Every structure is written in C-alpha cells, then in structure tokens.
Amino acid sequence: MKSGERQPAEDESDLVRRLGVGDAAGFDALFEKHRRGLFAYVRGLVGDYGVAEEIVQDCFLELVRNGRRIRPEQGAGGWLYRVARNRAIDVLRAQALGPDAATRESQDGTEGECLAAPGPSPDQDAIGRESAADVRRALEMLPQKERDLLLLRYFGDLKFNEIARMRKRPLGTVLWQATRSLEKIRLLLMDKDKA
Amino acid sequence: MLVDGDSRLTPGLRDHLAGCTGCRQLAETVASLDQLGGQQRRMDLSPDTISQTRLLAASLLAGQRATVDRPVFSPVSILRFLSQPAFTALAAASILVAVGLLAWRPGSAASGNETTSMTAREIAAIESGIGQLAGSLDSSLKGFRERYREIESIGTVEAMGASLKADIVSCSMDIRVELSNSGGDGDDRT
Numbered sequence: 001m002k003s004g005e006r007q008p009a010e011d012e013s014d015l016v017r018r019l020g021v022g023d024a025a026g027f028d029a030l031f032e033k034h035r036r037g038l039f040a041y042v043r044g045l046v047g048d049y050g051v052a053e054e055i056v057q058d059c060f061l062e063l064v065r066n067g068r069r070i071r072p073e074q075g076a077g078g079w080l081y082r083v084a085r086n087r088a089i090d091v092l093r094a095q096a097l098g099p100d101a102a103t104r105e106s107q108d109g110t111e112g113e114c115l116a117a118p119g120p121s122p123d124q125d126a127i128g129r130e131s132a133a134d135v136r137r138a139l140e141m142l143p144q145k146e147r148d149l150l151l152l153r154y155f156g157d158l159k160f161n162e163i164a165r166m167r168k169r170p171l172g173t174v175l176w177q178a179t180r181s182l183e184k185i186r187l188l189l190m191d192k193d194k195a
Numbered sequence: 196m197l198v199d200g201d202s203r204l205t206p207g208l209r210d211h212l213a214g215c216t217g218c219r220q221l222a223e224t225v226a227s228l229d230q231l232g233g234q235q236r237r238m239d240l241s242p243d244t245i246s247q248t249r250l251l252a253a254s255l256l257a258g259q260r261a262t263v264d265r266p267v268f269s270p271v272s273i274l275r276f277l278s279q280p281a282f283t284a285l286a287a288a289s290i291l292v293a294v295g296l297l298a299w300r301p302g303s304a305a306s307g308n309e310t311t312s313m314t315a316r317e318i319a320a321i322e323s324g325i326g327q328l329a330g331s332l333d334s335s336l337k338g339f340r341e342r343y344r345e346i347e348s349i350g351t352v353e354a355m356g357a358s359l360k361a362d363i364v365s366c367s368m369d370i371r372v373e374l375s376n377s378g379g380d381g382d383d384r385t
Contacts, residue, residue, distance in 0.1 A: 019256075022256045022257075022259045023256070024252070024253050024256050027249075027252050027253075027256060028249065031248065031249065031252070035239070035240060035245075036236045036237070036238070036239055037236055039236075039238065039239065039240055040232060040235035040236045040238065043235060043238070044235065053240050053241065053244050056240060056244075057240070057244055057247070057248045057251075060248055060252065061248070061251055061252060061255065064252045064255045064256060064259075065255065067259075131227065132227075132231055132234075135224075135227045135228060135231055136231070139228075150228060153228075153232075154228040154229055154231065154232035155231075155232040155235050155236070156232075157232065157233075157236060182221060182224055182225060182228075183221065185224050185228070186217075186220050186221050186223075186224045189220075189224060190220065
C-alpha cells in the first residue's frame with residue numbers, strides 16, 4: 001500500500017482500541033494513516049498552511065484526549081474529519097469577524113465562509129497551473145456544505161459511504177449531493193472557458 | 196486528457212464519454228478534482244510539527260496510563276484501609292455502643308429495677324456517644340465527599356486515606372472518653 005493511502009475504517013478498530021488504553025503505537029499508526037488526508041482537507045478549507053497545520057495538530061491531540069470515548073468499530077477517520085471541520089469553521093468565522101475581514105472580502109470577492117485563498121502548492125505540474133487554479137476557484141464558489149463534501153471526497157480521500165456515515169445521511173443522499181456539486185463545478189468551468 | 200488515461204474506465208463507459216459532451220465534461224471535472232486532491236495529499240505537515248505532535252501525544256498518553264494504573268478504589272486499597280488500627284478502634288467502639296443498646300431496657304431504670312447493671316449516667320453517656328458517633332461519621336462523610344472530589348483531580352488515595360483515618364481516630368477517641376467518663380461507680384442510680 002502506498003504511503004498515505006487510506007485503509008477502510010473497519011481496519012482501524014484495533015488501533016482505536018489500542019489508543020484507548022494509552023498505546024503510543026496505536027496513535028502513531030493513526031497519525032501516519034490520516035495526517036496527510038486531513039491536512040489536505042483542512043488546507044482546502046482554510047487555505048493557510050500554518051493555520052491548517054495547527055488545526056491538524058490540535059485534532060490529533062484531541063484524538064488522544066478522547067480516544068477512550070471513540071467506539072473502535074467506527075474508526076478514527078470520521079471523528080477526526082468532523083473535529084477538523086468544526087475547528088476550520090471556527091477559524092474562518094473568527095477571520096470573517098476580524099478587523100481585516102472587510103478588506104479581505106473586497107480583495108478576493110469571497111464571503112467569510114468561503115475558502116481562504118490557497119497557498120502555493122506543487123499541484124501545477126500535471127493539470128497545469130491555470131487548470132488547478134480554475135478548479136480551486138470553482139470550489140470556492142460552491143456553498144460551504146457542498147464544497148465540504150467534495151473536499152472530504154477528493155482532498156481527504158474519504159469514501160462516499162464514510163462521508164455518509166460521518167454526516168449521518170443515507171448514502172444515496174450524499175451521492176446525489178456530490179453529483180449536484182460536481183455538475184455546478186462543471187458549469188462554472190464551462191463558463192470560464194466561454195469567457 | 197485526464198479521462199482518457201484513466202484505467203478505471205470500462206470500454207463501454209469510454210465509448211459513451213466519447214460521444215456525450217456533458218458526461219465527458221463531468222468526468223473531466225471529477226478527474227481534475229481527483230488529481231488536485233491527490234497532489235494535495237502528497238504535501239505533509241512540517242517535520243517540526245510532526246515530531247512535536249508525536250511528543251505531545253506521547254506525553255498525554257503517558258499521563259493517561261498513569262491514571263489507569265492508579266485506581267482510586269481497588270479491592271486491595273479497601274482491605275488495607277479496613278485492616279488499619281483506626282478502623283479496628285472504630286469497630287470496637289461500635290460494638291460497645293451496640294452492647295450498651297442491647298443492655299438498656301426502656302423503663303427498667305425508671306422503675307427502679309435493680310437487676311439492670313447500667314446507671315442513668317451510663318445510659319446518658321451511651322446516648323451521647325451514639326449522637327457523637329453519628330455526628331462525627333456525618334462530618335467524616337462530608338469531608339470524605341469533599342476529599343473524593345479533590346482526589347479525582349489529583350489522584351492521591353493515600354492523602355485521602357490518612358485524612359479519613361484521622362477523622363475516625365478522633366471520633367472513636369471521643370466515644371471512648373465518653374464511655375470511660377460514664378463511670379460505673381454505682382452513683383446516681385434511680
């Protein structure tokens with residue numbers, strides 16, 4: 001299995017159980033397994049590298065503190081992404097309420113809840129700088145819930161059934177929401193091509 | 196194009212995408228997001244943050260293990276507590292009080308029945324002892340509850356045990372003093 005590639009949540013029950021009894025090896029395995037996906041997801045939400053790092057670190061420490069309360073059969077992934085999302089939203093709200101919020105909004109044309117401007121990334125080599133920026137911009141234009149779903153799927157690399165479990169929604173509903181969001185992105189990218 | 200190179204496409208789907216612009220564009224969108232996400236996941240936390248997180252987690256886990264290894268009330272600690280001299284003294288005092296209660300027959304003193312061996316002073320002392328025992332135990336329990344809340348945060352069973360022991364010693368001493376003061380000298384019989 002490639003580094004950073006995720007295993008099904010079912011395989012995590014033993015790791016969560018070990019974490020619950022204070023086993024550092026259990027934590028290391030979960031940290032290794034989830035940190036890149038979680039970091040990509042949080043960066044997609046908040047944009048800023050440093051802020052994303054802080055949130056991810058915070059999430060994992062929270063995982064240690066609450067390890068005993070997590071049901072092993074549910075795995076740690078859904079729990080981590082839920083905590084990360086809440087933290088990211090707190091940060092974005094604080095930024096939106098901050099003294100420089102008005103300036104930032106007028107500069108990037110986004111509202112407080114939208115994606116922060118992404119930092120530099122090495123994603124330009126394959127799909128091209130312009131194309132990556134277009135996809136990012138299209139993502140930013142989606143409502144927060146729709147954007148969150150796509151970030152969980154494509155940045156966090158969660159399976160749709162994991163997202164459905166995390167959001168406590170039927171799989172069919174989540175798939176329908178994802179298709180609708182993808183369709184919106186497609187139209188946004190088409191509009192950009194026409195312009 | 197991203198979609199054309201995707202090995203997950205079945206021949207049938209590939210044919211469909213070749214002829215359907217809408218689906219093809221949607222597939223391209225998915226492929227772009229997929230690729231962008233994959234590239235994002237290749238990025239990692241800085242080495243400093245990784246090592247710092249591991250250290251902090253190890254420290255938290257060590258703290259949790261220490262708490263798990265230190266049960267507040269284990270059977271052993273309860274047995275140790277019960278075997279302490281203070282508890283034995285309290286039990287002895289309780290037996291004395293119980294014997295006194297059994298020996299006391301209401302009305303016997305008032306009727307002047309000489310068959311009873313207890314004087315009014317003895318009865319009063321026993322009653323006083325019982326009241327004091329109840330009061331002391333009540334305050335001990337209150338103190339115990341307060342200390343239990345303390346040890347929940349600091350986790351020192353020993354501190355709580357020593358303090359409770361002091362309360363019980365004090366309580367049993369009071370009763371013994373009361374009983375010894377009650378005399379048995381034969382005076383004041385009714």
